[in-house]
Amino acid sequence: MDQDRPPVEADLSPGQVAGGWRAGDPAGARKFAGLGGLPLEYGGTLPDVTIAYETWGRLNAAADNAVLICHALTGDAHVVGPAGPGQPTPGWWDGLIPTYLNPDDWFVVAANVLGGCQGSTGPSSQAPDGQAWGSRFPAITIRDQVAAEASLADQLGIDRWAAVIGGSMGGMRALEWPLLYPDRVATSVVLASTGYATAEQIAWCAPQLAAIESDPHWFGGDYYATGKAPVAGLGIARRIAHVTYRSEYELATRFGRDPQGDGRFAVESYLDHHATKLAQRFDAGSYVVLTRAMNSHDVGRDRGGLSEALSGLKARLVVAAVDSDRLYPPRLSAELAEASTGPLHLVKSPYGHDGFLLELDQVGHLIAEALIR
Ligand SMILES: CC(=O)SCCNC(=O)CCNC(=O)[C@H](O)C(C)(C)COP(=O)(O)OP(=O)(O)OC[C@H]1O[C@@H](n2cnc3c(N)ncnc32)[C@H](O)[C@@H]1OP(=O)(O)O
Numbered sequence: 143m144d145q146d147r148p149p150v151e152a153d154l155s156p157g158q159v160a161g162g163w164r165a166g167d168p169a170g171a172r173k174f175a176g177l178g179g180l181p182l183e184y185g186g187t188l189p190d191v192t193i194a195y196e197t198w199g200r201l202n203a204a205a206d207n208a209v210l211i212c213h214a215l216t217g218d219a220h221v222v223g224p225a226g227p228g229q230p231t232p233g234w235w236d237g238l239i240p241t242y243l244n245p246d247d248w249f250v251v252a253a254n255v256l257g258g259c260q261g262s263t264g265p266s267s268q269a270p271d272g273q274a275w276g277s278r279f280p281a282i283t284i285r286d287q288v289a290a291e292a293s294l295a296d297q298l299g300i301d302r303w304a305a306v307i308g309g310s311m312g313g314m315r316a317l318e319w320p321l322l323y324p325d326r327v328a329t330s331v332v333l334a335s336t337g338y339a340t341a342e343q344i345a346w347c348a349p350q351l352a353a354i355e356s357d358p359h360w361f362g363g364d365y366y367a368t369g370k371a372p373v374a375g376l377g378i379a380r381r382i383a384h385v386t387y388r389s390e391y392e393l394a395t396r397f398g399r400d401p402q403g404d405g406r407f408a409v410e411s412y413l414d415h416h417a418t419k420l421a422q423r424f425d426a427g428s429y430v431v432l433t434r435a436m437n438s439h440d441v442g443r444d445r446g447g448l449s450e451a452l453s454g455l456k457a458r459l460v461v462a463a464v465d466s467d468r469l470y471p472p473r474l475s476a477e478l479a480e481a482s483t484g485p486l487h488l489v490k491s492p493y494g495h496d497g498f499l500l501e502l503d504q505v506g507h508l509i510a511e512a513l514i515r
């Protein structure tokens with residue numbers, strides 16, 4: 143089998159989850175906050191919630207220099223790196239700190255999202271009975287994820303964020319923050335995101351969920367104790383998703399119809415590579431839970447619709463779209479800008495949705511400008 147193709151079976155060592163971090167792994171720069179029970183939007187309370195986070199800089203005496211960075215679907219708290227012993231990996235937004243967010247000025251916080259697999263409570267975490275939550279992990283929403291971040295902010299002594307910044311799923315949280323907590327956010331920066339998951343976004347997620355859930359090693363979500371993991375299904379999900387993260391133009395000009403010696407088109411090999419990489423670092427259960435949370439996203443829910451929800455927004459909203467983004471097309475960001483009566487910023491990029499991660503100079507300048515008080 144080609145080494146870039148995820149194996150059909152992943153044999154795991156005892157206690158290991160394919161991808162993802164587990165208690166006992168080196169924490170590196172990560173810190174952990176025990177939040178206790180978290181009431182959930184759909185009802186019930188998730189007990190013993192832990193949120194993993196990293197910080198850069200210091201909270202000033204006025205506690206008015208705190209900035210929250212919200213990661214996207216497969217990101218984590220490690221925005222930039224390396225950041226210390228046991229943390230050799232680069233971050234997913236390397237260069238943002240200190241170039242555009244100087245820790246001499248700002249206290250920057252990034253948390254692994256609720257439902258994730260990089261130290262925060264998710265389906266691979268232990269439930270009170272000592273077994274992994276697995277299929278028992280409750281359905282969560284973007285609002286639940288923001289509520290967990292608010293509880294973390296309480297623990298850190300942050301009453302109000304100078305800015306909450308995020309792209310894609312992180313942008314959903316950056317948008318929900320000032321709606322759930324109007325007095326706790328000065329500025330929200332929402333990148334390559336939307337006010338609600340559209341039919342097409344939900345549609346792209348459907349085959350991804352089906353791929354994972356039909357993997358013979360999924361076991362209804364309770365694979366954690368089996369010694370196997372649904373890496374084939376997760377890899378298929380990533381291949382589908384990754385095409386939506388890039389533009390047709392980029393794929394055409396970068397890969398064309400180039401064949402490889404092994405019979406694959408270059409673009410097939412590229413997708414295989416990303417599938418393998420994700421399966422090595424991410425938990426399929428978290429992928430499912432977080433995908434469903436994104437599908438639930440609708441800031442207009444129980445608030446009279448999008449325009450009504452945004453009409454009373456107290457925070458300043460900075461909205462930016464990537465001009466070549468086919469997953470979160472600029473028209474969705476334009477709706478946000480219009481409803482909040484602000485401008486729509488366009489990031490110029492050939493890369494598509496991932497442009498919010500790759501066009502660091504444009505995005506960094508936007509963030510730095512948004513932070514000018
Ligand atoms: C260290 C960590 O894992 S931290 C991870 C934390 N989370 C995240 O990063 C999530 C957000 N990140 C992402 O979504 C993506 O990684 C992005 C947006 C940063 C990727 O953006 P890009 O820099 O454009 O990478 P790109 O899509 O071109 O992929 C490059 C990889 O494809 C490989 N590749 C390129 N062409 C081919 C090909 N024809 N066949 C096989 N592999 C290929 C490259 O060798 C490279 O491999 P590497 O990443 O193992 O070094």
Ligand SMILES: N[C@@H](CCO)C(=O)O
Nearest residue numbers: 214215216217310311
């Ligand atoms: N490449 C990003 C895209 C999701 O918006 C991620 O994997 O998190």
